[in-house]
Amino acid sequence: MLYTSASFQNDARDSNSSISLSEIISALSYALDLTEGAVQGHALRSCLLGMRIAAEAKLPDDQTSSLYFALLLKDVGYNSDTGQVVGGDGHLVKTSLKYEGWTRLSKPNRATRGPLLKNVLSEVDPTARVARTLGIGVMRHHTEEIVDLGRDRGTSILGKLGMGQAAVQAIHSLNEHWDGSGYPDGMQREQIPLLARICAVAQHLDVFSSSFGVQRAIDTLKRGSGTWFDPQLVSVALSLHRRGALWSNCAVTDSEDDTRRAVLDLDAGRKHHLEAGRIDHICEAFADVVDAKSNFTFRHSMGVADAAFGIARGLHLSAERTQLVRRAALLHDIGKLSVPNAVLDKNSALNAYEWKTIHQHPGISRSILERVGPFREMAVIAGEHHEKLDGSGYPNRLMAPDLSLESRIIAVADVYSALSEDRPYRASLELDEVVSIMTRLVPHKLDADCFEALVWAVSGKSRLVMEPSVHAMTVTSPEFAYA
Numbered sequence: 509m510l511y512t513s514a515s516f517q518n519d520a521r522d523s524n525s526s527i528s529l530s531e532i533i534s535a536l537s538y539a540l541d542l543t544e545g546a547v548q549g550h551a552l553r554s555c556l557l558g559m560r561i562a563a564e565a566k567l568p569d570d571q572t573s574s575l576y577f578a579l580l581l582k583d584v585g586y587n588s589d590t591g592q593v594v595g596g597d598g599h600l601v602k603t604s605l606k607y608e609g610w611t612r613l614s615k616p617n618r619a620t621r622g623p624l625l626k627n628v629l630s631e632v633d634p635t636a637r638v639a640r641t642l643g644i645g646v647m648r649h650h651t652e653e654i655v656d657l658g659r660d661r662g663t664s665i666l667g668k669l670g671m672g673q674a675a676v677q678a679i680h681s682l683n684e685h686w687d688g689s690g691y692p693d694g695m696q697r698e699q700i701p702l703l704a705r706i707c708a709v710a711q712h713l714d715v716f717s718s719s720f721g722v723q724r725a726i727d728t729l730k731r732g733s734g735t736w737f738d739p740q741l742v743s744v745a746l747s748l749h750r751r752g753a754l755w756s757n758c759a760v761t762d763s764e765d766d767t768r769r770a771v772l773d774l775d776a777g778r779k780h781h782l783e784a785g786r787i788d789h790i791c792e793a794f795a796d797v798v799d800a801k802s803n804f805t806f807r808h809s810m811g812v813a814d815a816a817f818g819i820a821r822g823l824h825l826s827a828e829r830t831q832l833v834r835r836a837a838l839l840h841d842i843g844k845l846s847v848p849n850a851v852l853d854k855n856s857a858l859n860a861y862e863w864k865t866i867h868q869h870p871g872i873s874r875s876i877l878e879r880v881g882p883f884r885e886m887a888v889i890a891g892e893h894h895e896k897l898d899g900s901g902y903p904n905r906l907m908a909p910d911l912s913l914e915s916r917i918i919a920v921a922d923v924y925s926a927l928s929e930d931r932p933y934r935a936s937l938e939l940d941e942v943v944s945i946m947t948r949l950v951p952h953k954l955d956a957d958c959f960e961a962l963v964w965a966v967s968g969k970s971r972l973v974m975e976p977s978v979h980a981m982t983v984t985s986p987e988f989a990y991a
Contacts, residue, residue, distance in 0.1 A: 527782055527882045529790075530576070530775035533669075534768055535879035536794055537580045542846040542872065547718050550711075552767045553758045555579040557745075558710030559774050560754060564744045567702070574674035575703045576775060577666075582679055582707055584665050584797060668793040670786070678703035682711075685736045697738075705738040709745055712737070718760045722749075768879070788835065795838040801845060802852045808925055813837040815921035818965025819958050823913070833914050836889040840918055843872030867902045870894050893918045896953040916955035920946075920962055923954065939967060 537551035558579045559572075567575065663676045681695060681704035688696030709729065716725035726749055733742040748754035757767045782790075795809035816837040820830040844852070847869055851862045858866065874891025877883045892915040895901035897908040901919075911919075927942045937945070943963060950959045 527787065527880065528775070529782055529786075530772055531880055532782075532787070532790055532883075533577060533580050534771050535876060535883075536790075536842070538764070538768075538879065539794075539842045539845050539876045540581075540583055540797075542843075547715065547760075549760065549764050549767060550714055550718070551580050551583065552764070552771050553714045553718075553760075554582070554707070554710045555771050556756075556758050556767065556774070557713050557754065558706050560748060561709060561741060561744050562706055564748055564753075565706075565741065567706070571674060571703060573775075574672050575678065575706060577669075577671050578675040578678040578703055579707055579710060580771075581666060581669070581671070581675075582682055582711065585663070585679075585800075665793050665797060668796070669790060674701070674703060677701045678707055680704075682707050684708075686738050687735045689735070700738075705741055709737055709741050713745065713754075714758065717755075717758070722755060722759075784831070788831075791835045791838040794842060798839075798841050798844060801847075802849055808929060809838050809841055811925040811929065812840060812918070812921045815924050815962060815965070816917050819917045819921060819961040820914075822961030822964050823917075823957065825913075829914065832886060833889070833917055836886045836914065837918055837921060839877060839886070840873060840890040840893045840922065841869070842876050842890070843869040843874070846872050867894075871903045888912075889914045889918055893922050895919065896949075897955065898952045900953065913955075913958075916958050920954050920958040923949070924962055924966070943967075 534552065534555075538549075541548045541550050541552075555576065559576060562572065562575055663679050666676050666679060678701055681693070681701050684690035684693065684695045684700045684704060686697060686700070686705075688694050690700075712729060712732070713725045716728055726746065729737065729742055729745060733739045745754065757763075757770045792810070795813065799807055799809050813834050817830060817834045820833045825833065847865055851858065851865055854862070870891045870893055873893075874887045877887035877890055880887075889912065891903075892906065892911060895904065895906040895911055895915065896919070897911065897916075899905045899907045923946060924942060927937050927945060928939075929936050946954060946959060950956045
């Protein structure tokens with residue numbers, strides 16, 4: 509049956525009036541923690557720890573909301589291929605900094621080497637893992653460039669999300685140290701924004717407790733008091749720890765659902781629901797996060813959204829359904845944050861393990877978006893963008909009767925966008941080549957009406973009058989399958 513049930517329709521109608529910013533951001537922060545080098549649940553746990561420290565320190569009310577979202581989104585710029593050093597993994601570099609600090613990057617000690625390998629360098633290929641371990645210490649200024657780029661992307665995205673200057677400043681100054689030895693501006697003591705100081709303590713506590721246990725996190729926090737960390741905030745954290753008021757729902761073994769509920773309960777503005785335009789801006793900002801993952805996916809999500817919007821308009825969908833399609837297109841690849849860049853940027857055939865990783869990303873997109881109640885239908889549509897009408901797609905090999913019109917639209921738009929863009933294994937194709945390839949996929953894999961609407965949207969003419977290219981690649985090739 510098609511996924512156009514009344515309950516989904518009602519969800520779509522209610523989505524603009526019954527959704528809060530914290531509900532969306534806390535769900536999408538889960539996607540950030542799927543990125544290579546990240547620790548699952550880190551954003552949520554850091555938020556709980558930081559907000560508890562802030563409450564104990566009597567943070568002014570007008571700064572509480574900014575801190576809340578800064579904690580959830582502090583690593584938003586580090587999902588991307590941020591450079592050529594150590595494989596270009598921004599999260600790898602940032603996490604290694606949390607463990608080691610600038611002065612010890614080139615010589616990780618025994619106590620931190622294990623967690624670094626386990627939590628940061630998790631590629632299957634041991635040779636690649638060793639090479640990247642050695643590369644962490646290479647040329648400090650390159651490492652700074654990677655952190656610069658990640659931080660700048662993060663602050664830019666926070667700006668697009670409308671988080672305010674206080675949250676942006678907190679992200680910018682997150683790596684500053686109390687004694688002035690930090691980065692990027694060498695700030696010290698109260699020069700460092702208070703929100704950044706709180707974020708630094710919270711992320712330290714979660715990173716070290718997740719890898720070494722609570723006591724080690726507390727011990728290293730004490731040692732960093734007055735050097736890396738604000739002594740007063742350290743005292744606050746230690747007081748909460750002694751009273752048993754710091755760590756609830758903050759262990760890696762705790763339920764992620766319980767942790768997220770605790771995070772949502774902390775948001776004083778949870779009932780301040782979002783306007784439709786704000787939801788669109790959030791979807792666009794996270795599309796930027798996904799597309800920054802690789803040079804080869806730059807603007808892919810926006811390209812799919814533009815194509816899907818054109819198809820939906822050509823098929824005369826209502827404004828409400830067209831908006832749903834565009835949002836699903838913007839976020840369809842959010843699960844791709846879990847795919848290593850070594851796979852996305854590979855310019856040769858993928859092996860069986862790499863294909864398995866690719867095949868999982870639509871389902872991960874769905875699971876992320878399902879965390880937002882009013883996004884349930886969007887989650888289904890996004891999760892089906894690689895399904896084909898004849899059952900040859902993935903991850904669930906659905907057939908034509910199982911696929912809604914909206915899912916078919918996204919599938920057509922995704923293939924069109926992928927073929928029109930550069931990829932590591934080929935250059936972008938001209939429109940006539942794209943149309944020729946896609947024509948051979950219609951109607952057994954791609955929906956004919958959706959394809960006709962696409963061609964009209966991008967060329968202003970029917971596909972029947974477009975000259976097919978004799979240079980078009982074979983459509984049986986899997987090369988464009990992981991758009």
